[in-house]
Amino acid sequence: MAVAPIARTAHRHLDVDGVRVFYRESLPERTDAPVLLLLHGFPSASHQFRRLIDVLGASYRLVAPDYPGFGHTEVPDGFTYSFDRLADITEGFVQRLGLTRFVMYVFDFGAPVGFRLAERHPEWIAGLVVQNGNAYTEGLSDGARDFIALRPGTPGAEETIRGLLTLDGTRGQYETGVPDPALLAFDGWTLDQHFLDLPGRKEAQVALAFDYHSNLQHYDRWQSWLRKHTPPTLITWGVGDPFFPEPGARAYLRDLPDAELHLFDTGHFALETHLPEIAPLIATFLDRTWPQQPAARRSR
Known part of the structure; x- marks a missing residue:
């Protein structure tokens, strides 16, 4: 019986402006x-x-960093x-x-981080994979709007975030x-909570929660970008998302009418x-998007 190739993955750190960024790379x-x-x-x-890298990393170079305040990345005082x-x-x-050209996968916080990169360096972006990464006001649920409206000093605001x-x-x-919750491995939220419980991490998340409203001020610019x-774009979206509902996925088609959209229950x-x-959708998209793009060099 033939077994599909499984990726070899390296786990490394890079120093960036005093931040020791952890990343995994196929x-x-x-x-x-x-x-x-x-x-x-x-x-x-x-x-x-991890699982996506295992599945696709033998054929494609997948690079996944941890932001400051997340995962294994270490920040200075x-x-x-x-x-x-x-x-x-x-x-x-x-x-x-040393990446000079890549397809960018943006999910949740990855959207405001990634679209900032895209604005600064449009030449980097060979395409987009958008998975529950919002850039439109109609993509915010009522609960998300209430959360984003929280401000420092407002009674109960920090407690709500915590x-x-x-x-x-x-x-x-x-x-x-x-x-079907049986399809969910407990590992994801257990590991997330381990990192959230590290010293200083909850304070970092409170600060980011209070700053989230700044992203909405960029929506018009990102849509204009x-x-x-018009980057080639694949949209995959979980429609049961309590934060970013289905209209946020469909809104991309207003600015990217040729985008490929897939909704999942x-x-x-x-x-x-x-x-x-x-x-498989991502693999097909990479194969279709990449051939005319210059190769990026790998840092060893």
């Missing part, structure tokens, strides 16, 4: 393999892409948490790694909208339940 045999930059969401880290700073460090990471950082809150983000550059973390359906 090692395909082809040095000119298509490159997919994987930008994770809240409250997770690059480990959310006094680091200021904002979405601009997450983008700054991710930009420096891409430059240090309530989402508990084990029950983290698990709920995985389970909400999923018809999409219309101007699942929640926020669609890869957890629908990897067998989504991975």
